[in-house]
Amino acid sequence: MSHDPTDAPALDQRVHFYQVGSFAVGNRLLNADDRTVQSSAQRTNSIDSGHRACQGCGEALGARYALDAAMRATNGRLLAVNATGCLEVFSTPYPETSWRIPWLHSLFGNAPAVATGVSAAMRVKGREDVRVVAQAGDGGTVDIGFGTLSGMFERNDDVLFICYDNEGYMNTGVQRSAATPPAARTATTDVVGDEPGNPFGQGKDLPRIAMAHDIPYVATATVADLHDLERKVERAMSLRGARYLHVFVPCPLGWGAASNETIHLARLAQSTGLFPVFEAERGVVTNVLPIRRWSPVEEYLTLQRRYAHLVGPRGRPDIVARLQAIADANVVRYGLLPDERNDGEDD
Amino acid sequence: MFQVRIHGRGGQGVVTAAELLAVAAFNEGRHAQAFPSFGSERTGAPVVSYCRIDDREIRTREPVMAPDAVIVQDVTLIHQVDLFGGLGPDGYVLINTSRRIAELGLDDLDERFRPERLATCPATELAIEHVGRAVPNAALLGAFAALADQVPLEAIGVALRDRFGGVVGEQNFAAATAAFEHVTRGREAITRAATT
Amino acid sequence: MLRQLEGSRAIAETVALCRPEVVCAYPISPQTHIIEAIGRMVKDGSLAPCEFINVESEFAAMSVSIGASAAGARAYTATASQGLLFMIEAVYNAAGLGLPIVMTLANRAIGAPINIWNDHSDAMAVRDTGWIQLFAETNQEAADLHVQAFRLAEELSVPVMVCMDGFILTHAVEGVDLLDQATVDRFLPPYEPRQVLDPDDPVSIGAMVGPEAFEEVRYLAHLRQLDALDQIPVIADAFAELTGRASGGLVHPYRTADADTIVVAMGSVLGTIKDAVDRRREAGDRVGVLGITSFRPFPIAAVRRALSGARRVVVIEKAFSLGMGGVLATDVSMATLGSTAVLSTVVAGLGGRPIPRRSVEETIERAGRDQLTPLSFLDLDDGIIERERGRMARTRRSGPFAENVLRDLRQAKEGRP
Numbered sequence: 009m010s011h012d013p014t015d016a017p018a019l020d021q022r023v024h025f026y027q028v029g030s031f032a033v034g035n036r037l038l039n040a041d042d043r044t045v046q047s048s049a050q051r052t053n054s055i056d057s058g059h060r061a062c063q064g065c066g067e068a069l070g071a072r073y074a075l076d077a078a079m080r081a082t083n084g085r086l087l088a089v090n091a092t093g094c095l096e097v098f099s100t101p102y103p104e105t106s107w108r109i110p111w112l113h114s115l116f117g118n119a120p121a122v123a124t125g126v127s128a129a130m131r132v133k134g135r136e137d138v139r140v141v142a143q144a145g146d147g148g149t150v151d152i153g154f155g156t157l158s159g160m161f162e163r164n165d166d167v168l169f170i171c172y173d174n175e176g177y178m179n180t181g182v183q184r185s186a187a188t189p190p191a192a193r194t195a196t197t198d199v200v201g202d203e204p205g206n207p208f209g210q211g212k213d214l215p216r217i218a219m220a221h222d223i224p225y226v227a228t229a230t231v232a233d234l235h236d237l238e239r240k241v242e243r244a245m246s247l248r249g250a251r252y253l254h255v256f257v258p259c260p261l262g263w264g265a266a267s268n269e270t271i272h273l274a275r276l277a278q279s280t281g282l283f284p285v286f287e288a289e290r291g292v293v294t295n296v297l298p299i300r301r302w303s304p305v306e307e308y309l310t311l312q313r314r315y316a317h318l319v320g321p322r323g324r325p326d327i328v329a330r331l332q333a334i335a336d337a338n339v340v341r342y343g344l345l346p347d348e349r350n351d352g353e354d355d
Numbered sequence: 356m357f358q359v360r361i362h363g364r365g366g367q368g369v370v371t372a373a374e375l376l377a378v379a380a381f382n383e384g385r386h387a388q389a390f391p392s393f394g395s396e397r398t399g400a401p402v403v404s405y406c407r408i409d410d411r412e413i414r415t416r417e418p419v420m421a422p423d424a425v426i427v428q429d430v431t432l433i434h435q436v437d438l439f440g441g442l443g444p445d446g447y448v449l450i451n452t453s454r455r456i457a458e459l460g461l462d463d464l465d466e467r468f469r470p471e472r473l474a475t476c477p478a479t480e481l482a483i484e485h486v487g488r489a490v491p492n493a494a495l496l497g498a499f500a501a502l503a504d505q506v507p508l509e510a511i512g513v514a515l516r517d518r519f520g521g522v523v524g525e526q527n528f529a530a531a532t533a534a535f536e537h538v539t540r541g542r543e544a545i546t547r548a549a550t551t
Numbered sequence: 552m553l554r555q556l557e558g559s560r561a562i563a564e565t566v567a568l569c570r571p572e573v574v575c576a577y578p579i580s581p582q583t584h585i586i587e588a589i590g591r592m593v594k595d596g597s598l599a600p601c602e603f604i605n606v607e608s609e610f611a612a613m614s615v616s617i618g619a620s621a622a623g624a625r626a627y628t629a630t631a632s633q634g635l636l637f638m639i640e641a642v643y644n645a646a647g648l649g650l651p652i653v654m655t656l657a658n659r660a661i662g663a664p665i666n667i668w669n670d671h672s673d674a675m676a677v678r679d680t681g682w683i684q685l686f687a688e689t690n691q692e693a694a695d696l697h698v699q700a701f702r703l704a705e706e707l708s709v710p711v712m713v714c715m716d717g718f719i720l721t722h723a724v725e726g727v728d729l730l731d732q733a734t735v736d737r738f739l740p741p742y743e744p745r746q747v748l749d750p751d752d753p754v755s756i757g758a759m760v761g762p763e764a765f766e767e768v769r770y771l772a773h774l775r776q777l778d779a780l781d782q783i784p785v786i787a788d789a790f791a792e793l794t795g796r797a798s799g800g801l802v803h804p805y806r807t808a809d810a811d812t813i814v815v816a817m818g819s820v821l822g823t824i825k826d827a828v829d830r831r832r833e834a835g836d837r838v839g840v841l842g843i844t845s846f847r848p849f850p851i852a853a854v855r856r857a858l859s860g861a862r863r864v865v866v867i868e869k870a871f872s873l874g875m876g877g878v879l880a881t882d883v884s885m886a887t888l889g890s891t892a893v894l895s896t897v898v899a900g901l902g903g904r905p906i907p908r909r910s911v912e913e914t915i916e917r918a919g920r921d922q923l924t925p926l927s928f929l930d931l932d933d934g935i936i937e938r939e940r941g942r943m944a945r946t947r948r949s950g951p952f953a954e955n956v957l958r959d960l961r962q963a964k965e966g967r968p
Contacts, residue, residue, distance in 0.1 A: 084750060085750045086750060087622065087748045087750065089618065090757075096759070097759060100755055100757075100758035100759050101759065102758060102759055102760045102761050102763070102764060103758075103760075103764070105755035105758055107753065107755045108753060109750070109753050110748040110749055110750060110752075110753045110754060110755075111748075111753070111754075111755045111756065111757075112621050112748055112755075112756045112757055113755075113756070113757030113758065114614060114617050114618070114641070114644050114648070114757055115614070115640055115641060115644055117610070118610060118611065118614035118617075118640075118641060121606065121610070121611040121614030121615045121618065122615070122617050122618035122621075123618060124604065124606075124611075124614075124615045124618060125573060125575075125604075125614065125615035125616060125617060125618025125619035125620070125621075125622065125624075125626070126618040126619065126621065126622040126748060127618075128573045128602040128604060128615065128618075128619050128624065129572065129573060129602075129618070129619040129620075129622035129623055129624035130622060131602060132572040132573060132600045132601065132602045132624055133572070133600075133623065133624065134600075138750055155607060155608060155610070155611070156607070156608075156610070156611050156614060158607065159606055159608070159611055162607075163604070163605070373724070374557070374724045377555055377724050377725070378555045378724070381555035381726060382555075386725075386726065387555060387724075387725065387726070388723060388724070388725045389723065389724040389725070390718070390719070390722055390723040390724065391718070391722055413725070413822075414822030414823070414825050414826050415822055415823045415826050415908055416716075416719050416723075416819045416820060416822050416823050416906070417823055417905050417906060417907045417908055418905045420905075420907065
């Protein structure tokens with residue numbers, strides 16, 4: 009895989025790196041092979057700057073990397089469908105748009121079906137070189153869009169569906185979704201009563217549900233490892249049929265986290281085992297991103313106000329232990345720590 | 356306008372019978388309209404279908420409430436539904452049975468309707484014999500052609516061949532022809548009895 | 552060629568002649584035969600190129616149509632009743648995005664109580680969505696309206712719904728003269744979208760619009776509907792020139808010229824009403840019928856013109872707004888504003904209740920004697936109503952209407968008190 013600008017496809021949207029103004033962007037100090045798509049001045053800039061996402065928005069970051077990678081993988085022959093949600097709202101404040109790729113927003117719960125229609129149109133017109141990506145937040149994926157997503161999966165329609173999971177309805181003011189983790193505070197799962205925050209024993213594990221459809225490709229990723237995210241987008245775009253990519257995107261606003269902690273939180277979600285990062289093809293796990301440096305969940309929880317009721321002197325170690333058990337179960341299920349856990353020794 | 360109401364049970368081709376009759380009339384250059392009673396009926400449930408035949412455009416969409424002919428595809432309906440409601444004294448009655456009218460427990464039929472306009476026909480038996488399936492509709496259409504002089508047997512044959520095609524079309528027409536002959540013989544017997 | 556065939560079959564074959572490129576299917580009675588027949592044509596290759604997609608809900612059916620249409624494909628689907636309500640969010644969206652989707656609505660009642668039979672409640676529930684709604688009187692007109700619908704939709708960039716009475720038309724076998732491919736191709740040019748998803752010319756479709764422009768956007772959509780009032784007759788005329796058939800247009804007046812009583816209605820019941828009018832004419836009554844073909848946009852001027860000589864206007868409609876009255880009648884009243892004509896609404900045919908010609912004649916006679924109340928219900932079983940009202944008066948928790956009424960009907964049938 010090479011991202012050297014000299015052999016990149018000639019795309020017409022040049023980019024100014026004024027966000028950072030240094031060579032730090034996209035790891036441009038690395039060898040060409042190790043750089044991300046973002047390091048190229050000829051990346052497509054699918055989502056232009058000037059949009060209205062919050063400072064530190066994980067979704068904006070994830071979407072930019074995912075779509076630019078998809079644009080590169082398809083040689084710029086890409087159409088995007090978007091569900092209602094933060095990404096849609098912050099990218100198209102009237103009368104402006106941040107999208108420099110063809111982009112269609114219809115409704116909250118129908119992005120998978122709309123994408124099916126777009127894909128069918130391309131097929132019927134013999135333009136199968138033009139590929140389709142649909143994207144939604146976790147609400148638009150695991151809740152209101154679930155029916156149309158499952159339909160798109162089972163028909164194996166030629167669509168890559170990307171879920172940007174920030175674990176709640178952030179656009180409407182931080183309410184609980186079926187992707188909200190246990191014990192997390194949201195506006196509809198307040199920290200009152202015996203079981204403060206979101207109840208245990210609920211929620212949907214969408215990557216596994218997607219795998220149960222036996223679709224060609226299912227993968228998870230986080231914005232902490234953008235190389236990994238880009239690689240998975242490229243793998244997905246090399247395949248035909250229904251593909252699903254579930255990207256973990258911290259939300260500083262909804263989680264009560266500092267905006268400079270977005271990458272850190274995404275990394276901790278992976279390194280605690282709370283968010284397993286893996287790939288599956290036709291329902292079988294083919295690759296797992298092992299935990300390099302294991303962290304206890306408390307390290308992750310402490311950085312977020314949505315978990316403030318669990319930690320500190322008046323915290324709930326019993327609930328923290330239950331969350332730790334969930335992380336531990338993920339470690340076992342996906343084999344995230346092939347060797348004996350060696351916490352702390354690498355520090 | 357000539358209006359036919361067909362009673363039967365789901366799976367007996369009641370709706371198809373009305374359609375075939377309409378197609379046969381259409382093929383004879385007449386206007387025709389066929390429609391079912393629009394139920395969500397399942398196999399075995401009572402079903403009604405209708406057919407209107409006219410020499411001019413048929414505009415009405417009301418169900419057939421005063422039919423000129425009633426065709427009963429399933430004799431087990433006799434005491435279940437009002438089969439002859441709205442049928443006037445000059446109406447035609449055609450019942451699928453191997454028995455005679457008198458044996459059906461419908462003693463008043465002879466009094467209510469003109470005897471030469473009453474007929475029974477063993478349509479199910481004829482269907483089994485000629486088609487190999489107990490679907491009496493094609494045979495009953497042949498019988499109806501003999502009874503009511505609305506559509507000729509040949510037009511029924513065209514509709515059947517068009518609908519089923521090939522061997523099955525011929526088999527259905529054979530059943531219709533046999534039923535046509537059965538009813539014709541019965542009518543001739545009635546005419547002879549009346550004139551002697 | 553004139554053929555004797557089922558209404559649904561006539562629609563399926565006509566839609567196929569219109570060369571749809573993406574067709575979505577989700578089963579609901581009474582539209583299923585249409586979509587089944589199209590599915591067969593796609594599968595056996597007689598309709599190509601076309602993508603036929605079995606979706607998981609009506610919401611998905613309209614959503615797939617939205618995606619296909621936005622990507623430049625001619626899109627078609629069909630639904631009815633609950634299915635239309637299930638997709639209603641996407642129905643609004645298709646119109647808001649200006650996508651020229653054509654949909655057949657096999658008109659059917661809405662529950663509860665669940666009812667699969669015909670009335671116009673479903674169409675009335677989406678009258679404000681921004682779709683053009685055309686009502687067919689016969690299967691011939693229903694077939695013809697589909698060809699006109701694609702042209703109208705694509706000329707104006709507005710979705711069009713062809714409404715045809717469920718079962719009464721969809722399942723009726725009657726003579727329909729289907730067009731040939733060359734004629735349809737002459738009438739309906741290939742779809743050239745105004746705005747399309749295309750990698751070579753990226754656009755954002757479906758962006759948010761705030762208070763600063765939303766009202767203007769809606770007003771412009773209204774103007775587009777008013778444009779349709781001009782276009783619908785033009786397209787109907789062009790169609791008549793090509794085929795010799797007077798299908799479509801805004802309204803169909805029948806014997807209204809000297810009529811002092813005019814019945815207004817939509818859909819297949821117009822045939823029955825015309826028969827009733829002819830009989831009243833024979834009896835010396837000066838009666839006519841005004842069939843409304845275009846319900847949205849509502850042709851106020853054309854209706855006003857047609858009703859201008861009438862002293863009485865009787866709207867027979869297969870839907871009503873609970874707690875208010877007629878829906879079509881409310882629109883008709885906008886056309887009779889300032890006139891001295893007496894307007895009566897007769898709600899009829901709900902949930903598949905037959906509308907007998909005899910009852911229509913009686914209604915016309917009563918209207919002629921000025922005995923029609925402003926709102927009445929055709930052939931209402933007053934006994935059932937009185938019994939249920941009595942029950943409600945006696946006990947506060949008298950149970951659900953539907954079950955009580957069914958029990959009453961059964962007891963009446965069995966001869967019990």
